[in-house]
Amino acid sequence: MTAVVTDPGKRVDDDSGELNVAVLKRNARNEVWGLLGLCSPSLFLVGLIIILPVGWLFWLSLYDENGMLSFVNYERFVEQSSYVKTFVTTFEVSFGVTAICILLGYPLAYMLSQIPRRAASICMILVILPFWTSVLVRTYAWLVILQRKGLVNDWLIDLGIINQPLALVNNFTGVLIGMTHIMLPFLVLPLYASMKSISADYQRAGMNLGAGPVATFWQIFFPLSLPGLAAGVVITFVLCLGFFVTPALMGGGKVIMWAMRMQQTTSLYANWGAGSALGVLLLAVTFGLLGFFNWLLRGQIKAAWGGK
């Protein structure tokens, strides 16, 4: 503690007596302890309810059924095909959802950044309202819309486009649609923020120098928007990897993703070793991806989300 308070102490040391130094040191020390005290309830709760159990699960994942130290819980990930299938499904869904989010989110964010501020803020309400609405409500709405006798199938049959109802829920397609809806704001919000900060002067300069609208977009705007896009993409992808609610409700038990597998192994089979190992691996992949891209983009992911 003393190291922190030496600075204010020394400054006074030159022109005041010993007594003052002692008083100032005490004050500074009290200040530090006081501020630490203010942090302590939150640190205690997060430590007790998040970090301690996660550490405990990590510890559990290193033991087999007989209580012996082993990597058996991790070995089964490569040995058992059902685990391999879960990972493949998870990455397929995550890549698929992220790709669709880019295709839908980029034009939307671009449009929002180009239209007048007033119109943009009205459109933003349509992005933020679903963002604030419960995931369960949105998943339920999609179940209703996409089910066999649902809205989409009814309309498509009425229009004579199809004869038989399409299977849009309880399968891979349903999970893709439902998750895209949940994840889209996570991509659009940081992307829009970064596009807003691109000065229109660059585009104007490009056009003055004779570039057409298409060339101006691809050679000037698009490269400048890439860091914001990358920040949104990483957040979206990482959230997809550990997502539970929508795949559990819209996958019809056929699309088993990582988080569902964790729920099954712990709740259904009470296999804490295997469940913990899945959790530890998920955490490692999450931290790895976030850390790597944060380093690659020099802290822009943190800036994109921390600034909000």
Next chain:
Amino acid sequence: MSDQTGLPITHWQRLWLYVVGGLVLFFLIAPCLIIVPMSFSDTTLLQFPPPSWSLRWYHEYFGSIEWRDATIVSVKVAVMTTLLATPIGVAAAYAMNASVLRFTGIINMILTAPLIIPVILIAIGTFFLYARIGINNTLTGLVLAHTVLAIPLVVLTVLSGFRSYDMNQERVARSLGAGRLSAFWQVTAPQIRFSIVSGALFAFTTSFDEVVVSLFISGGDTTTLTRRMFSALRDEVDPTIAAISTCLIVLSILMLSIAQILGTKREK
């Protein structure tokens, strides 16, 4: 001419962009738009537009003891979470803003952990811990878990409020003889109150909409609304949930409006 960017591109040339953007916006808002009229339907088949209108599913919702109890549990937990997470989060944000601590970086890392760690892992970990200390299926357990999830949001919101506030004002008050608490309460708090209320709104919504952790640690008498909805959705597409969803959408709009109003006030 586009009036904002001043680029020599006409709105007509950009028509395709507005069409695509509009369709994506429609995709985002469609579920909310469709579920509201459907909740006033008279039939068990969820048709759109509904063949005839009634409040049948609202009667079903408010008349059912199970749904009502679950709603009460959720409201109780959300209110207690807000009351607990807001002061704790404000205190932490205050200390982090002062940043005389060498450990601010580490504190920041610990406090943002609940946002970064996948929620399914938090759920399983909490369930495991609670099983040991015997507080699964209790209100205390739920409130504590939701508080931890809400703290980072309160801290981030209040920290951003502190950023536009000059801490010297509080120092002046203290140098004039005000104690730390009264200086904060009388000088600082009134100026960052909009951030604090936004943080509290975040805390309430976080708790009220939380599904995954509640799925593991609530049950029996303490089943939350989201947990009951999740279980009901697994079995069938029950129209009662359309009525509940409409209520939740109205709540979201209410929360969002308050947050927006506070946001514009904060900017002034």
